[in-house]
Amino acid sequence: xxxxxxxxxxxGLKENAPRFFLLIAFIVITLVFQIMQPNFLNITNVMNLxxxxxxxxxxxxxNMILMAAGEMSFSVGAxxxxxxxxxxxxxxxxxxxxxxxxxxxxxxxxxxIGLVLAFFTVKLKVPTFVCTLAMGxxxxxxxxxxxxxxxxxxxxxxxxLTIMQKKIGGVFPLPIIVFLIIAVITxxxxxxxxxxxxxxxxxxxxxxxxxxxxxxxxxxxxxxAISGTFCGIAGVTAVSYxxxxxxxxxGEYLMPAIAATMLSATFLKLGKYNVPGTVLAAVLMIxxxxxxxxxxxxxxxxxxxxxxxxxVAVAIIVLIKEDGLPSVKLEx
Amino acid sequence: xxxxxxxxxxxxxxxxxxxxxxxxxxxxxxxxxxxxxIGENGAGKSTxxxxxxxxxxxxEGEMYFEGKKVEFHNTTESMKAGIMMVYQERNLVGMLTGAxxxxxxxxxxxxxxxxxxxxxxxxxxxxxxxxxxxxxxxPVEELGAGEQQLIEIMRAFYTNPKVLILDEPTASLGEGExxxxxxxxxxxxxxxxxxxxxxxxKIEELFAVSDRIVVLTDGKNTLTDKVExxxxxxxxxxxxxxxxxxxxxxxxxKDFNSLPTVLKVDxxxxxxxxxxxxxxxxxxxxxxxxxxVGSGRTExxxxxxxxxxAEKSYTFNGETITKNKTSTMIEKGMIVTPEKRANGxxxxxSLIDNICNLFLAKHLAGKYAGVVNxxxxxxxxxxxxxxxxxxxxxxxxxxxxxxxxxxxxxVIGRSVAIDNIQLLILDEPTNGIDIGxxxxxxxxxxxxxxxxxxxxxxxxxxxxSELDELLNVCDSIYVFANGDIIQGxxxxxxxxxxxxxxxxxxxxxxx
Numbered sequence: 149x150x151x152x153x154x155x156x157x158x159x160g161l162k163e164n165a166p167r168f169f170l171l172i173a174f175i176v177i178t179l180v181f182q183i184m185q186p187n188f189l190n191i192t193n194v195m196n197l198x199x200x201x202x203x204x205x206x207x208x209x210x211n212m213i214l215m216a217a218g219e220m221s222f223s224v225g226a227x228x229x230x231x232x233x234x235x236x237x238x239x240x241x242x243x244x245x246x247x248x249x250x251x252x253x254x255x256x257x258x259x260x261i262g263l264v265l266a267f268f269t270v271k272l273k274v275p276t277f278v279c280t281l282a283m284g285x286x287x288x289x290x291x292x293x294x295x296x297x298x299x300x301x302x303x304x305x306x307x308x309l310t311i312m313q314k315k316i317g318g319v320f321p322l323p324i325i326v327f328l329i330i331a332v333i334t335x336x337x338x339x340x341x342x343x344x345x346x347x348x349x350x351x352x353x354x355x356x357x358x359x360x361x362x363x364x365x366x367x368x369x370x371x372x373a374i375s376g377t378f379c380g381i382a383g384v385t386a387v388s389y390x391x392x393x394x395x396x397x398x399g400e401y402l403m404p405a406i407a408a409t410m411l412s413a414t415f416l417k418l419g420k421y422n423v424p425g426t427v428l429a430a431v432l433m434i435x436x437x438x439x440x441x442x443x444x445x446x447x448x449x450x451x452x453x454x455x456x457x458x459x460v461a462v463a464i465i466v467l468i469k470e471d472g473l474p475s476v477k478l479e480x
Numbered sequence: 481x482x483x484x485x486x487x488x489x490x491x492x493x494x495x496x497x498x499x500x501x502x503x504x505x506x507x508x509x510x511x512x513x514x515x516x517x518i519g520e521n522g523a524g525k526s527t528x529x530x531x532x533x534x535x536x537x538x539x540e541g542e543m544y545f546e547g548k549k550v551e552f553h554n555t556t557e558s559m560k561a562g563i564m565m566v567y568q569e570r571n572l573v574g575m576l577t578g579a580x581x582x583x584x585x586x587x588x589x590x591x592x593x594x595x596x597x598x599x600x601x602x603x604x605x606x607x608x609x610x611x612x613x614x615x616x617x618x619p620v621e622e623l624g625a626g627e628q629q630l631i632e633i634m635r636a637f638y639t640n641p642k643v644l645i646l647d648e649p650t651a652s653l654g655e656g657e658x659x660x661x662x663x664x665x666x667x668x669x670x671x672x673x674x675x676x677x678x679x680x681x682k683i684e685e686l687f688a689v690s691d692r693i694v695v696l697t698d699g700k701n702t703l704t705d706k707v708e709x710x711x712x713x714x715x716x717x718x719x720x721x722x723x724x725x726x727x728x729x730x731x732x733x734k735d736f737n738s739l740p741t742v743l744k745v746d747x748x749x750x751x752x753x754x755x756x757x758x759x760x761x762x763x764x765x766x767x768x769x770x771x772x773v774g775s776g777r778t779e780x781x782x783x784x785x786x787x788x789x790a791e792k793s794y795t796f797n798g799e800t801i802t803k804n805k806t807s808t809m810i811e812k813g814m815i816v817t818p819e820k821r822a823n824g825x826x827x828x829x830s831l832i833d834n835i836c837n838l839f840l841a842k843h844l845a846g847k848y849a850g851v852v853n854x855x856x857x858x859x860x861x862x863x864x865x866x867x868x869x870x871x872x873x874x875x876x877x878x879x880x881x882x883x884x885x886x887x888x889x890x891v892i893g894r895s896v897a898i899d900n901i902q903l904l905i906l907d908e909p910t911n912g913i914d915i916g917x918x919x920x921x922x923x924x925x926x927x928x929x930x931x932x933x934x935x936x937x938x939x940x941x942x943x944x945s946e947l948d949e950l951l952n953v954c955d956s957i958y959v960f961a962n963g964d965i966i967q968g969x970x971x972x973x974x975x976x977x978x979x980x981x982x983x984x985x986x987x988x989x990x991x
Binding site for chain 1: 555556559565567569570571572573574575576580584585586587589592593594635
């Protein structure tokens with residue numbers, strides 16, 4: 149049957165256009181904001197934008213690893229906040245204001261939250277959706293306890309805490325650098341290494357993965373642990389950049405982070421979550437938020453725009469990919 | 481045999497509870513040999529393979545690999561030893577390329593990074609060894625079914641296998657792809673050091689490709705011989721089950737030519753193919769659909785019932801139907817009980833709810849705001865439970881607490897309670913229920929077609945993989961293969977061997 153060379157299907161505009169949906173949306177939306185307010189693209193605002201999107205981006209990268217493995221978490225926002233709160237809480241104690249100690253503490257707890265989720269979803273087979281929704285509520289409660297129910301800021305905090313407000317060369321805020329490093333590492337792991345390949349295999353065809361000897365539960369546990377750690381990094385970065393622990397942090401980040409991951413599958417590799425797409429989408433989310441606020445619209449307008457964008461993007465994938473995405477499988 | 485066998489089963493047995501799936505089977509596989517395993521649905525072929533690959537443990541008997549006694553606990557162990565299995569369902573990751581799929585799980589790496597080039601070259605080398613030309617650098621989802629199949633076989637060769645198990649490898653192939661595939665398999669046998677186990681229920685294929693044929697019937701090995709020593713007829717004969725004692729059901733003789741026709745079908749187009757479906761069902765007739773897995777029985781029923789998109793034109797109860805929806809078919813008096821019992825019931829609901837949910841739209845939820853009338857529901861459910869002779873404690877108990885046989889009786893009982901019932905279609909109704917309960921279901925079916933009030937008689941289509949059951953209960957049997965009805969038999973013409981032969985060969989036998 150294959151005695152003759154396979155001729156690759158000629159892809160027309162119809163098939164290629166969706167690959168750049170995200171990029172086109174990005175350019176159009178940015179241009180609209182630039183026309184509305186000529187200051188939109190000045191260097192200060194761009195850097196401000198990028199710094200904010202870095203936190204969303206780090207979160208989205210972790211979330212992408214989880215979603216690539218076929219799971220979906222609604223607690224990434226809460227995980228991020230509780231890690232930030234732990235970090236701030238440890239440092240607020242007079243007896244323990246070592247940045248390093250607080251950092252390690254927050255990271256270990258963040259990873260462990262991921263493992264707890266893995267225990268419930270992988271081991272006990274509780275649906276991830278329910279489990280992470282519940283975990284989100286529990287963690288929000290803990291955050292309230294740690295912060296005393298209001299925005300946390302302490303005079304005990306060492307000056308080092310605000311390191312993320314520093315700018316490299318006086319231009320680039322430090323979170324951008326952290327984000328870039330994390331994005332590059334995630335990209336390499338996901339696209340170039342064996343664990344990354346197995347992650348994707350498990351998410352898109354668990355039976356096939358199992359049949360070639362990949363342990364599906366093991367890969368999923370790792371995905372939960374890593375995504376938990378990424379939530380921790382995002383939380384600590386946010387606290388350092390804002391110089392406070394805000395209770396609404398997680399709630400604000402959840403939707404953009406999930407949306408950024410989803411949108412990544414509409415960029416370049418249709419139907420496959422990828423890091424370049426995640427980065428672009430994370431920035432886009434903040435562009436929308438920032439643009440809406442700067443243009444004088446009420447903040448909730450951004451929710452509407454972000455929501456529509458996400459729906460359209462996922463609809464595009466569904467129309468093109470018959471078998472859907474890992475973690476958003478379609479029946480038939 | 482002179483040579484030492486690579487793989488040998490001695491008295492291998494596997495039991496699931498009381499049921500013996502594989503019963504003291506001896507099997508030998510040699511290097512450079514294709515051994516085919518053939519058997520009806522549920523004859524134990526898959527179970528045997530799962531024992532070979534370590535998915536199932538062996539309850540009794542021994543397994544020898546390269547002369548040494550072995551025991552595999554999982555597929556990783558058997559794969560390491562050199563037993564590779566290519567599964568019936570496709571096992572590829574769509575967005576990865578052929579080369580990436582071939583290496584999946586064993587990617588060559590350096591410094592933690594996958595060496596894509598090396599992986600591609602390795603895959604290319606396997607491709608050359610096998611004399612194939614399937615492209616390896618594009619996502620496999622862009623390839624056809626046949627080429628995807630070949631990618632999976634190449635993957636099996638990635639680790640130098642000694643035994644290759646192919647489970648129904650031609651099932652997903654198109655007609656033009658089968659023959660080249662078979663000659664490819666023979667070429668592999670001749671050029672490589674490998675033993676091949678080929679599982680199929682298409683007998684012509686097996687005769688074309690195998691060196692030796694092993695027949696399994698009800699888990700027992702009923703024939704093992706070189707292919708040149710046996711004929712197709714002999715193989716079919718040894719596939720016949722000895723026939724479990726069911727207890728004969730009385731089937732009255734009727735002259736169907738004088739009875740009204742409920743359903744008449746000629747052909748229909750679905751799944752991109754025209755299917756010849758020449759059959760009719762009369763009032764008071766039980767028509768059996770026989771065929772092996774994938775022969776298209778369920779698809780045909782789904783077409784009739786409006787569950788499968790199709791271009792069709794058939795006569796139901798005197799009305800020509802070209803477009804249908806399931807809800808309108810039920811109104812017209814056709815109802816199907818699904819193949820999996822679980823799809824016919826609401827597991828966590830009570831008997832009353834399970835019976836009445838089908839009728840809520842009509843008489844049970846009154847005129848006002850559709851509030852369900854509990855009293856009416858209760859008496860309706862009681863009536864059906866009594867008519868169907870169900871053993872239960874309370875109509876409020878959960879349906880899942882009943883036995884499979886009793887659940888099936890409820891499903892049938894409530895189905896025939898629809899207004900204007902003309903045709904009841906039962907898809908594998910006796911699957912997984914014990915012999916006593918089966919007998920009661922047969923009685924229930926025959927009562928529907930033979931009741932003394934002639935105007936109340938209905939037509940029944942009974943889909944089953946158990947030929948004995950069909951021979952026992954039906955007035956006629958239609959045999960499916962490759963999506964078509966190949967031949968129909970009236971009760972007077974029933975002949976077990978002929979029917980089985982039509983199913984495995986996909987060709988008519990001469991009357």
